[in-house]
Amino acid sequence: MADNGKQHAPHRGDMTGAKALWATLANHGISTVFGYPGGAIMPVYDALTFYPEVRHVLTRHEQGAAHAAEGWAKATGEIGVCMATSGPGATNLVTGLADAMLDSVPLLAITGNVASHLMGTDAFQEADITGITLPITKHNYVVRDVEELPLIVAEAIRIARSGRPGPVLVDIPKDIQLAAFHGEIPAPHARPEAPAPSPESVERALELLRGAKKPVIMAGGGSLDASAEITALARAWDIPVITTLMGLGAFPSSDPLWLGMPGMHGSVAANRAISEADVLLGIGLRFDDRVTGRVSGFAPNAAIIHVELDAAEIGKIIRTHVPVRGDAKQAAQLLAEGAQPTPRPEWKAQIEDWKSRTVTPETYGAGYAVKAVVDRLRPDDILSSDVGQHQMLAAQLARFEKPRRWINSGGLGTMGFGLPAAIGAGMAEPGVRSVVIAGDGGFQMTAQELATLKMYDVRNVKICIINNSFLGMVRQWQELFHEKRYSEVWLGDSNPDFIKLAGAYDVPGYRATTAEELPAAIDAWLSDPKSALLEVVVPHEHGVFPMVPAGAALYEMIETEPVRSPDLSAQMQDAAEEASEA
Amino acid sequence: MTDTRDHLLSILVRDEPRVLTRITALFGRRGYNIRSLSVGSTEHPGVSRMTIVVSGDRGVVEQAIRQLEKLHDVVRIIDHSLEKYVDRELVLVKVAITPESRVEVRQIAEDFRSRIVDVGRHALTFEVTGDEGKITAFIEQMRPFGILETMRTGRIALTRGSNADIPTHVYHEGETQALQPTLEVQPREERARHVPNLF
Ligand SMILES: Cc1ncc(C[n+]2csc(CCOP(=O)(O)OP(=O)(O)O)c2C)c(N)n1
Numbered sequence: 001m002a003d004n005g006k007q008h009a010p011h012r013g014d015m016t017g018a019k020a021l022w023a024t025l026a027n028h029g030i031s032t033v034f035g036y037p038g039g040a041i042m043p044v045y046d047a048l049t050f051y052p053e054v055r056h057v058l059t060r061h062e063q064g065a066a067h068a069a070e071g072w073a074k075a076t077g078e079i080g081v082c083m084a085t086s087g088p089g090a091t092n093l094v095t096g097l098a099d100a101m102l103d104s105v106p107l108l109a110i111t112g113n114v115a116s117h118l119m120g121t122d123a124f125q126e127a128d129i130t131g132i133t134l135p136i137t138k139h140n141y142v143v144r145d146v147e148e149l150p151l152i153v154a155e156a157i158r159i160a161r162s163g164r165p166g167p168v169l170v171d172i173p174k175d176i177q178l179a180a181f182h183g184e185i186p187a188p189h190a191r192p193e194a195p196a197p198s199p200e201s202v203e204r205a206l207e208l209l210r211g212a213k214k215p216v217i218m219a220g221g222g223s224l225d226a227s228a229e230i231t232a233l234a235r236a237w238d239i240p241v242i243t244t245l246m247g248l249g250a251f252p253s254s255d256p257l258w259l260g261m262p263g264m265h266g267s268v269a270a271n272r273a274i275s276e277a278d279v280l281l282g283i284g285l286r287f288d289d290r291v292t293g294r295v296s297g298f299a300p301n302a303a304i305i306h307v308e309l310d311a312a313e314i315g316k317i318i319r320t321h322v323p324v325r326g327d328a329k330q331a332a333q334l335l336a337e338g339a340q341p342t343p344r345p346e347w348k349a350q351i352e353d354w355k356s357r358t359v360t361p362e363t364y365g366a367g368y369a370v371k372a373v374v375d376r377l378r379p380d381d382i383l384s385s386d387v388g389q390h391q392m393l394a395a396q397l398a399r400f401e402k403p404r405r406w407i408n409s410g411g412l413g414t415m416g417f418g419l420p421a422a423i424g425a426g427m428a429e430p431g432v433r434s435v436v437i438a439g440d441g442g443f444q445m446t447a448q449e450l451a452t453l454k455m456y457d458v459r460n461v462k463i464c465i466i467n468n469s470f471l472g473m474v475r476q477w478q479e480l481f482h483e484k485r486y487s488e489v490w491l492g493d494s495n496p497d498f499i500k501l502a503g504a505y506d507v508p509g510y511r512a513t514t515a516e517e518l519p520a521a522i523d524a525w526l527s528d529p530k531s532a533l534l535e536v537v538v539p540h541e542h543g544v545f546p547m548v549p550a551g552a553a554l555y556e557m558i559e560t561e562p563v564r565s566p567d568l569s570a571q572m573q574d575a576a577e578e579a580s581e582a
Numbered sequence: 583m584t585d586t587r588d589h590l591l592s593i594l595v596r597d598e599p600r601v602l603t604r605i606t607a608l609f610g611r612r613g614y615n616i617r618s619l620s621v622g623s624t625e626h627p628g629v630s631r632m633t634i635v636v637s638g639d640r641g642v643v644e645q646a647i648r649q650l651e652k653l654h655d656v657v658r659i660i661d662h663s664l665e666k667y668v669d670r671e672l673v674l675v676k677v678a679i680t681p682e683s684r685v686e687v688r689q690i691a692e693d694f695r696s697r698i699v700d701v702g703r704h705a706l707t708f709e710v711t712g713d714e715g716k717i718t719a720f721i722e723q724m725r726p727f728g729i730l731e732t733m734r735t736g737r738i739a740l741t742r743g744s745n746a747d748i749p750t751h752v753y754h755e756g757e758t759q760a761l762q763p764t765l766e767v768q769p770r771e772e773r774a775r776h777v778p779n780l781f
Contacts, residue, residue: 130600134607139654142599159654312648315641 017146018047018177021110023185024150026053028157030081032072032427033057033110034065036092038085040125041112043177057427057456060448062089064420066096067446070105071424074407075382075434077225079106079160080424086113087125090171091132095414097167098136102411103246104221106165108156109137115175116144130171138166146179150186158189164222164310194309194327197334201324205281205305206338208322212279214347215239216302218262220285221246221410222309222328224403229332230283231255236339239281240351242270244291246410247284249400259355263291264548265392268559269354271548274299275555276350281335283307284328287317288411297553307331359560364515365542366466367393370437372518373464373534374398376526381433382407382425386418386442389472392544394437416445419463423452426461426531433526434460440467440495450505453531461531463507465498468538476543492540502533513537588617589643590669590739592660593632593650594624601655605632608653614638614646618671620736629657633669633738662739669739673717674699676707678728687727694720705730 012019021044025033034057037045048056059065062084069080084093090111100107114123119142130140139159143149149172156168209215217239219230227250234241234257241251242259251258260267262274274280280302285291292298295317306314307324314323324331361367370393377383383398384407385391391408400406407425409417418438426434443465453461469492478486499509508528512521518536525534548557595601602621609616618635636643643661650656662669679687684706691698691708694716700707710720714737721729 131603134600134604135611138652163652310652312645312652314648316645 012050015181016043016047016177017143017149017172017179017181018043019050020146020150020181020183020185021153021172021177022047022051022054024153025081026051027185028154028188030079030108031055033081033083034059034068034072034424035083035110036060036062036065036085036089038087038089038112038125040086040114040174041083041089041110041172041177043174044083044110044112044172047177056083057452059420059423060451061446062092063095063416064423064446064449064452066093066107066109067099067414067417067420068424068427068449068452069107070096070100070103070417071384071407071421071426072428073100073105073107073424074103074421075404075425075428077404079108079157081108081110083110084112085125086111086129087127090127090129093169094132094136095412095416097133097169099409099412099414099417100167101136101138103409104165105167106160107167108153108160109133109167109169110153111169111171112177113142113171113173116173117175119173130169133169136167137169140169140171142171143173143176146176146181147183149176149181150183154186154189158192162192163194194330195325197307197324197326197331201322201326202331202334202338204322205307205324205335208279208303208305209237209239209281209335209338210340210342212239213344214273214277214350215279215281215344216259216273216277217241218244218274218280218282218285219247219250220244220283222284222286223247223250223332224284226284226328226332227251227403229329229336233332233336233339236336236341238341238344240269240273242266242273244285244288244410245395245408248395248398248406249403250284252401253399254401259351260358261395262554263288263293264550265396265544265546266291266548266554266557267355267396268357268546268557269351271546271554271557272354273351274302275553277302279303279305281305281307282318283332284309286310286313289317292317292554293548293556294551294553297555300553357559359545361393361397364518364538366390366468366472366538367397367542367544368515369464369466369512369518369536369538370394371397372522373435373437373536376522377435378433379405381405381435382422382429384408384418384422384425384434384436386436386438387413387415387473388439388442389468389476389542389544390437390439390466392473393466396544415439415442418442419446420449420452422461422463423449423458426458427456430458430460432460433462435462435464437464437466439472440465440469440491440498441471443498444496447501450502450507453507454505459530462526463502463531463533464525465533465535466538467495467498467535468542469495469540472542473544475541479541479543480547480549498533498535508532509535511535511537586637586639588635588637590662590667590737591634591636591643591647592662592739592741593634593656594658594660595630595632596655596657597623597628597630598655601630602632604653604655605634605650608649609634609636609646612646612649614642618734618736620738622738633736635737660741662741666742667739668742669713669737670711671714671717671737672735673710673720674707674731674733675710675721675724676700676705676730676732677724678705678730680704683727687724690720690723694723696720 065082069082073080160168259269262270303321305322306320379401422436471489502509510525512518696708696710
């Protein structure tokens, strides 16, 4: 790190495509880029030395770079940027791009490519990355003329951030990076105004809400920036609020109106409320199948109001009675202004009853450990998760008072997401604790990013591994639906000593194996001045409940961890089959 | 709901590499079958016009349109089912002939105002232009003589009237037809009779 040449390179003359790229990024206020160099992007890395105002973070894998950029974007709401060389570098970004696409994360990916005249010839390290990423980007470009490069990058940033955000890829052949550039570096596009919902649609929504006896609000990832307005709306109408996995934090968990998360591992209150509601006001969500369960059984009695920016989402999965197309913030505000709260004592009593059915993990296990950790979080802390049981447990048990404090891979369910995303978020907000909960399986998919922590001396990332020696979520399904045939999910014998592994990167490690050891281990881990790792060794066979079996409707949810009996899996199988036939 | 029909869409797109792939991939991924596709340039430099015939029920087509509207390359979409339109298709048909059938085949072609574009000893090739009904009828008339080869361009369409290219149903102009609310509320389904209560 000592001498990377940046200090010695104030001269930026001889503008090339590569320099024009950095100048454009700098002009757009991009302060950090996560990436990994290679032959086809070397001119860009060379030009980087002339732009000390942009920090490049060298991850240990391009997937890590993409997820770190996502973590950055999810925590800040600003665009994340990642970069890779051609061929293998570019294809390593693919998982992150798909992840960003499904979770609507504004992301700019820059890839190098072989020289223009070699493109299409199967040249060394050539991959048709724009072809490959066509279905998993909002848009993508190959730069064919150096004079267009900055305009394309500016346009890519605009597309990534506008409307429903998403990933945009810009592929730059090596000769274009090297070519002389004579044009102007463009100023950023103004952030486009989100379209206002039509007054008619708002009026129809108000009409429905006024007549509602059992209303419920459901807020998704698209409502995070409308959190204040949604909170005001819910309180003005006195309507209970459900936040989806992606929407956690859009409404304060401490508010008595909050019912938790809906869907496959949703709360009893959320799923029952959806099933009983007569009006469901969905804001900024896309009715993912993990949320709806069997579609025909979703909110079977409800008139559905769907507030959504992306017209293609309206009516895509769920029939909408009142579509409100436009900005969630403005819509929520307009709906709040028309509030006419009516007392609904029966609905409230019903909801209180469901809320009392929340299960707190009493015995030592994954849920107990996750709860012990999340109970120690401060409202400002960012909590990331990897994918698996620990993710669902964290989503169920953590409490969020504000938006953009919960970072996880919702749409793609990408194992390996957690650590790099937490690093990206931690680097975006160095003054804030960035805690990540991971499983022993997923952690090992991107564990090499411990090196990134070490290299940049990141001090605020706190890693918690819930070690159940299994690919727990798959094991749970095998237990329930495949008669306990635990095919290829046992990790125990081959897991590394996670503390030693962390130690190899100078990351201090702590371990707890019992409920008694847990509090002290958490304290030591969180109070360590450096980024640190905590391994919690838990019993092998705990499940996540409540659970709605795949293909079942939300009201067919299994509320608590069943007492294990030999014919349990057969019964559950029957339930799931019946549900999918119905 | 499964009123599967052909829908005729005109899609104005930026004339850039991969546009065709982007659009057809969008249909393909969602399992919408494209029955015919033709592409050509327009009076505006840099803008191409595609005519796509896609089969599916109304819902399928509306979802396709809304997904297409999200593509950066798409300038405008015209759903011709919402407008009065003219459409044409050009077909080359090579029909087998014998000395006996020759006159009859020519007569049929004349009735259809079809032009002969190639004359061989054993075959005549005709050019037919028209709407789908006319072309189908022509092919059916020729079938008994033996059709050796056909090639169709795919349908093309324009909205009728003087402002033909400024249809009411355009990109960026408010909500699509599909976004019109339906206020009547029906339960989507009777609740499942059996709610498993295992524990
Ligand atoms: C990249 C990837 N591969 C496979 C899966 C399928 N999968 C979902 S959860 C899971 C198990 C995760 O195990 P672990 O990381 O140990 O977490 P746990 O469920 O035990 O908490 C697997 C394999 C996935 N989501 N992502």
